[in-house]
Amino acid sequence: MSMAAETSLARSLDAIPASVREGRPGVWLNPDLRPAAEFVPTLAFSLADVEAAEARWRRFDPLLRYLFDDLETGRIDSVLMPLADHVTRSIAGPKGGAVWVKADHDLPVTGCIKARGGVYEVLVHAERLGLEKGLLRPEDSYARLAEAEVRDAFAAHTVAVGSTGNLGFSVGVMARALGFSVEVHMSHDAKAWKKQRLRDIGARVVEHQGDYGSAVAAARSAFEDRADAHFVDDESSVDLFLGYAAAAFDLRRQLDEAGIKADAAHPLCVYLPCGVGGAPGGVTLGLKLLFGDAVRCIFVEPVASPCMLVQLAAGLSRQVDVYEIGLDNRTAADGLAVAGASMLVAATVGPLIEAVVTVTDADLFAWVKRLWSDPGLRLEPSAAAGFAAVRPYLDATGTDQATHVVWTTGGALLPEAEFQAALARG
Structure with a gap:
């Protein structure tokens, strides 16, 4: 490697905050965030691509309805569930706004996003x-x-x-x-x-x-x-990627049914657990195409495996993994235990990601236990990540008058012994 290349590489790694290198939880506000109206037209994917994916899903409704007993309509979707005021306050604080759960932890057929x-x-x-x-x-x-x-x-x-x-x-x-x-x-x-x-x-x-x-x-x-x-x-x-993006149509329909509006004065904050990035990246694309800057997409990663944060902070000139900054990629959130982010996702939606919040395993287990006690959500540790991120994000940004959607990602098919072990660690 030439001296110039080494200098450039060092500069890119230097952009990664010390707290991230040290495995401390925190909020990284994306300095390269771009307005949707400016950036979305430059993408290789358009609303027509996501609409085509949604149309394909619907063509398969008769097949899915035939193959799987729990799909009465053929649609693979989850409920958008409001949380009680006292639960919302424990997640977002007294002024944080309403918290809803996009319950993909209980998604039909596979119980995960x-x-x-x-x-x-x-x-x-x-x-x-x-x-x-x-x-x-x-x-x-x-x-x-x-x-x-x-x-x-x-x-x-x-x-x-x-x-x-x-x-x-x-x-x-x-x-x-x-x-x-x-x-x-x-x-x-x-x-x-x-x-x-x-x-x-x-x-x-x-x-x-x-x-x-x-x-x-x-x-x-x-x-x-x-x-x-x-x-x-x-x-x-x-x-x-486009299969995930079509989920935005499901959420929009449910928000409309619930009478929830998303606009500049009433932002929609969506918290998405991130491993390699495919699911949260696809959902982000779909949401930005439908809602523009009225939606704020916040990725959530374990402190040991913040691969998307590391990649976005370091830049896109080459793939950078968490090992390069001294992290070990060891986390109980196995679905998020990824050292290097998808470059497709980072390049496509990186400038549309509002923030990345890093959380500890201890916080994940604490939220697994808390959310089982009330309101009775059965989550994997990975799926609890979004709940641990709401208050830190609000504290870092001062956001108010927002609606918060925490996207849960797995847990319904967790064996009972595994679930009890997770509760014990909480």
Whole structure:
């Protein structure tokens, strides 16, 4: 490396706050935040792309309704739940504004937000493969993809993914339901029960000694030249990204039904737990396309794994991971235990992210316990991250007259023993 390159690299790392390097919780306000009206028109994705993703979801309603008993309409969505005043005060303080929960911890089919991206990408692959092989015609009901002839054809194809657990399960459940073979590459920190539930649905689990990034890299390498396989790449998949983005339409509909308006005088603050960034990044894109600057998207990361904060603070000239600043990427929030952020997400929505809040594992477990006691939310530690971020964000910005939406991301399918262990740590 040349001296000039070394100097540039040092400068980029110097932009990362000392508190982040030291693993202390805090609020990073994005200095590169851009007005939506100025930045969104420069993006490679438009509202038409997200509308097309939403239209594809609706084409699959008959198939999903047929395959999954808990989908009466075929729509994979969760409730937008208001919290009682006393709970809201404990989260946001006496002047913080109303707090609502976008309850993707209880999302149908997979019990986690990853269904929005993982299920969607499998459906995109099935649609393309079905049309290409003449198994599906554009005018057909997509329920045809559940027929034996189609399943037999799909059985010769593999869907693969690298995951710490929830994305792998979402991809696996949908792919197995359509007859595909499934291979999930998992990191050393993935929970044993998440590996077992994949095996229980007939997926092949490949375990790696490295972290999430190394598991994804190994899976990508193994499948890059296979014509009979499709690799769901959590770091760079456009289909995955747009599947998540379509969630913005669900939230807008629910806000309208609840009579909640979002404008300059009444901002909508949305708190999104962040691992590699695909789910919160996609949701951010969709929300910014629909609400512009009336929505403020706040990412939340563990103090040991603030990969998106590190990447955005250091700049986009190259990928920077948390190991480079002395952090160990060890957190009980396994779904957020990611060392390096998705460059697709960082480059696409980085200038639209209002802030990144870092939180401790102790705070995550405390909120898991508090939210189970009242109002009875059954969350994984990762899914509690947004609640720990509301007060710090408000204290740092002085925001008032806002509506807060905390997006919960997993927990409904947490085994009872695991949930009780999390409660004990709270």
